[in-house]
Amino acid sequence: MMLGHSAANLFWMSRYVERAENMARLLEVGYRMSLTERSEDGTSEHLVSMLQAAEAEDTFFAKHETVDVPSVAHFMLFDTDNPSSVKSCLFNSRTNAKSVRTEITTDMWESLNGTWLEFSQIQPRSVLGNKLPSFLQWVKQSSNQFRGALLGTLMRTDGFAFAQAGGFIERADNTARILDVKYYVLLPRSSMVGGDVDIQQWTMILRAASAHRAYRHIYHDRYKAHNIADFLIFRKEMPRSLAFCATSVTAMMGMLEQIYGEPSSCHDEAIKMAQFLTAGNMDKVFDEGLHEYLTNFMSANNQLSNAISDAYNFY
Amino acid sequence: MSEKKYFDEMLNADGSVREPYRILGEWLEGQPKQALKQLSQDAETIFRRLGITFAVYGSNESTERLIPFDVIPRVISAHEWRRLEKGIEQRVKALNMFLWDLYHNQDIIRAGRIPEKLIIQNEAFCPQMMGLNPPKGIYSHIIGVDIVRTGPDDFYVLEDNLRTPSGVSYMLEDREAMMHLVPDLFHKLKVASVETYPENLRRTMQEMAPESCTGHPNLVVLTPGIYNSAYFEHSFLADQMGASLCEGQDLFVENGKVYMRTTLGPQRVDVIYRRIDDDYIDPLTFKPDSMLGVPGLFDAYRAGNVTLINAPGTGIADDKAVYTYVPEIIEFYLGEKPILKNVPTYNCTSDSERAYVLDNLEHLVVKEVHGSGGYGMLVGPTSTKKQRAEFAEKIKARPDNYIVQPTLALSTCPTFTGKGISGRHVDLRPYVLVGDKIRITPGGLTRVALKQGSLVVNSSQGGGTKDTWVLEE
Numbered sequence: 011m012m013l014g015h016s017a018a019n020l021f022w023m024s025r026y027v028e029r030a031e032n033m034a035r036l037l038e039v040g041y042r043m044s045l046t047e048r049s050e051d052g053t054s055e056h057l058v059s060m061l062q063a064a065e066a067e068d069t070f071f072a073k074h075e076t077v078d079v080p081s082v083a084h085f086m087l088f089d090t091d092n093p094s095s096v097k098s099c100l101f102n103s104r105t106n107a108k109s110v111r112t113e114i115t116t117d118m119w120e121s122l123n124g125t126w127l128e129f130s131q132i133q134p135r136s137v138l139g140n141k142l143p144s145f146l147q148w149v150k151q152s153s154n155q156f157r158g159a160l161l162g163t164l165m166r167t168d169g170f171a172f173a174q175a176g177g178f179i180e181r182a183d184n185t186a187r188i189l190d191v192k193y194y195v196l197l198p199r200s201s202m203v204g205g206d207v208d209i210q211q212w213t214m215i216l217r218a219a220s221a222h223r224a225y226r227h228i229y230h231d232r233y234k235a236h237n238i239a240d241f242l243i244f245r246k247e248m249p250r251s252l253a254f255c256a257t258s259v260t261a262m263m264g265m266l267e268q269i270y271g272e273p274s275s276c277h278d279e280a281i282k283m284a285q286f287l288t289a290g291n292m293d294k295v296f297d298e299g300l301h302e303y304l305t306n307f308m309s310a311n312n313q314l315s316n317a318i319s320d321a322y323n324f325y
Numbered sequence: 326m327s328e329k330k331y332f333d334e335m336l337n338a339d340g341s342v343r344e345p346y347r348i349l350g351e352w353l354e355g356q357p358k359q360a361l362k363q364l365s366q367d368a369e370t371i372f373r374r375l376g377i378t379f380a381v382y383g384s385n386e387s388t389e390r391l392i393p394f395d396v397i398p399r400v401i402s403a404h405e406w407r408r409l410e411k412g413i414e415q416r417v418k419a420l421n422m423f424l425w426d427l428y429h430n431q432d433i434i435r436a437g438r439i440p441e442k443l444i445i446q447n448e449a450f451c452p453q454m455m456g457l458n459p460p461k462g463i464y465s466h467i468i469g470v471d472i473v474r475t476g477p478d479d480f481y482v483l484e485d486n487l488r489t490p491s492g493v494s495y496m497l498e499d500r501e502a503m504m505h506l507v508p509d510l511f512h513k514l515k516v517a518s519v520e521t522y523p524e525n526l527r528r529t530m531q532e533m534a535p536e537s538c539t540g541h542p543n544l545v546v547l548t549p550g551i552y553n554s555a556y557f558e559h560s561f562l563a564d565q566m567g568a569s570l571c572e573g574q575d576l577f578v579e580n581g582k583v584y585m586r587t588t589l590g591p592q593r594v595d596v597i598y599r600r601i602d603d604d605y606i607d608p609l610t611f612k613p614d615s616m617l618g619v620p621g622l623f624d625a626y627r628a629g630n631v632t633l634i635n636a637p638g639t640g641i642a643d644d645k646a647v648y649t650y651v652p653e654i655i656e657f658y659l660g661e662k663p664i665l666k667n668v669p670t671y672n673c674t675s676d677s678e679r680a681y682v683l684d685n686l687e688h689l690v691v692k693e694v695h696g697s698g699g700y701g702m703l704v705g706p707t708s709t710k711k712q713r714a715e716f717a718e719k720i721k722a723r724p725d726n727y728i729v730q731p732t733l734a735l736s737t738c739p740t741f742t743g744k745g746i747s748g749r750h751v752d753l754r755p756y757v758l759v760g761d762k763i764r765i766t767p768g769g770l771t772r773v774a775l776k777q778g779s780l781v782v783n784s785s786q787g788g789g790t791k792d793t794w795v796l797e798e
Contacts, residue, residue: 011587011588011589011592012569012587012588013569013571013575013585013586013587013588014575014586014587014588015572015574015575015586016569017588105551108551108556108560109550109551111557111560111561111564111570112560112563112564112568112569112570120374123374124374127373168588172588270588270589272589322588323586323587323588323590325574325586
């Protein structure tokens with residue numbers, strides 16, 4: 011048992027760390043795709059797609075006219091007007107952690123605090139050019155370090171379950187968004203579906219999920235849209251897939267039920283969601299339309315988050 | 326005034342090292358040139374990583390600063406400490422008796438030993454506390470007594486801090502850092518442990534649980550929140566005690582009982598160590614616009630369903646105007662002579678004393694009666710003519726709003742300055758816990774004025790801290 015407020019802080023602390031990481035992953039996809047573009051005015055259509063997937067285009071266009079790598083990267087990494095920028099996420103996760111210092115370990119705090127201090131000292135200009143990929147790598151590593159501290163030092167009590175549930179819910183949302191970039195990226199001609207450019211774009215999505223090598227081991231095949239989407243949606247072995255995240259959230263709900271000795275309504279919702287993902291397959295998804303499927307998923311995922319907040323008195 | 330000679334904590338007048346500092350002195354002597362610099366840098370890294378920072382009022386809300394830490398400890402001999410301990414215990418006992426009396430019979434006023442006006446018209450007096458019986462008659466459970474030294478045997482109490490003294494986390498973290506930085510010194514010297522403080526705090530809180538509480542008392546620390554300058558300390562103490570760290574919104578009162586909002590619904594709360602000022606703890610009883618407190622908390626307290634640590638209204642006993650009467654208070658309740666001295670204080674409402682004060686401002690220290698943290702004060706010897714003129718006007722306008730004391734020749738302690746070792750003025754804040762018995766942690770927080778010649782040790786005014794070593798015999 012813990013303060014509802016503390017549970018909420020743990021849940022959101024993990025969500026923001028996960029989001030910071032995935033913003034870096036998303037930007038990585040956009041950046042890589044934009045490298046292959048040849049546009050006359052310097053505007054990158056791929057970066058526009060990425061902004062759409064992040065639901066950040068309105069905020070972006072309120073401040074910028076052209077969409078090029080430095081402006082988008084600055085917006086995604088350093089702009090505090092963007093509530094999902096890496097800086098906003100790191101700030102928020104640290105604030106959440108600070109509010110629950112008594113519920114997290116020193117290792118976790120040092121990891122978050124250290125990342126924030128290091129991040130605050132970085133001059134944006136110094137990483138917006140050629141250093142961008144290695145900087146994005148650093149963001150991902152910081153998130154890995156935090157996760158490692160959490161897994162390695164946090165007591166397996168209710169607080170752990172809240173922190174983990176938040177992380178998986180956020181990751182599911184973000185993986186869905188990364189996949190959705192492909193929906194917004196328009197191929198010049200429909201005859202190019204399945205062609206080199208198409209496959210190249212899918213591959214970048216796979217890379218953003220750190221899954222391009224694992225893919226080969228699972229599918230023993232060349233990169234195919236069908237397989238890649240299957241991998242990131244349905245494969246339970248894949249720790250960034252929607253199915254994996256949903257199953258993990260369910261496990262955390264089960265853990266809470268066991269600790270508290272009483273069932274909660276959000277556990278049923280989590281189970282339903284996990285079952286839905288277990289039962290689905292790619293043919294159905296492509297019939298329904300990938301974008302529609304992902305949109306529905308994100309909305310259901312968001313509802314699950316709200317149900318957890320209600321069930322455990324978050325405020 | 327002639328050049329003042331300050332008492333040096335480490336050196337005798339002839340330059341020889343005082344006995345308590347002998348081993349430390351040898352150690353310092355043996356350090357290579359860059360060693361202290363390296364230690365200082367290591368210390369800073371440790372503190373920053375742990376997030377031991379404080380927010381500075383008046384600057385950007387998100388600004389977090391480290392309190393500077395000096396790696397050279399301050400040493401107190403077992404003999405010196407014994408005397409301090411006795412003096413502190415005596416003061417704390419008398420002041421708690423004084424509080425009980427003020428909020429009940431007011432014998433001390435009836436006896437004509439302290440003016441009624443000074444109490445009843447004092448902002449720090451809390452009429453809502455009249456007739457209320459806190460558990461075991463104790464009002465102030467957590468106390469930080471500010472002490473300065475001017476000579477081998479001359480210790481003065483500057484302030485009693487009976488409300489919500491802060492800084493104890495620095496005492497603990499300073500020690501933690503020193504154990505990392507100079508383990509070899511701890512092998513050579515027997516330093517009394519301070520690590521028992523959180524455990525003693527927990528015991529004190531448990532001992533103060535309301536009588537109606539039969540099971541294991543549920544303890545919480547109530548904080549104004551993460552933007553408070555002492556938030557680190559609040560979370561640190563809650564963590565060390567295994568208590569819940571709550572903000573006002575985490576608690577509520579129903580049927581005169583206090584509950585916290587948990588993931589499993591409401592849970593009863595028994596003892597609250599509140600780090601929120603009296604005025605803000607309950608908008609229904611005190612400041613109605615307070616967002617920090619818990620509506621109905623005072624009624625729950627009055628009903629004996631929860632214990633507040635410290636009790637509301639303790640501020641009357643550490644009010645700067647009441648301070649002058651502490652020797653009187655000790656004699657009245659304990660029939661004893663004070664062991665620790667008060668700093669002589671001029672009363673500006675008396676015409677003759679005010680006249681002396683106005684003629685001698687350059688030698689005196691002027692403090693606002695309700696000020697704290699080193700704000701709103703004048704240190705005569707380091708002030709400008711313009712500042713003195715301003716304070717003279719203020720004193721004339723509201724003589725009752727200021728107390729005036731001679732500038733004390735605060736002792737100096739060797740301090741690493743970046744260029745080398747040099748003497749800096751220090752004070753000492755030992756921490757006292759009052760439960761079923763009085764527990765004083767050996768040592769406390771030594772605050773050091775890092776600016777050369779400065780006598781203001783407050784962290785908000787550029788002061789730093791040192792670890793304080795009470796030697797065991």
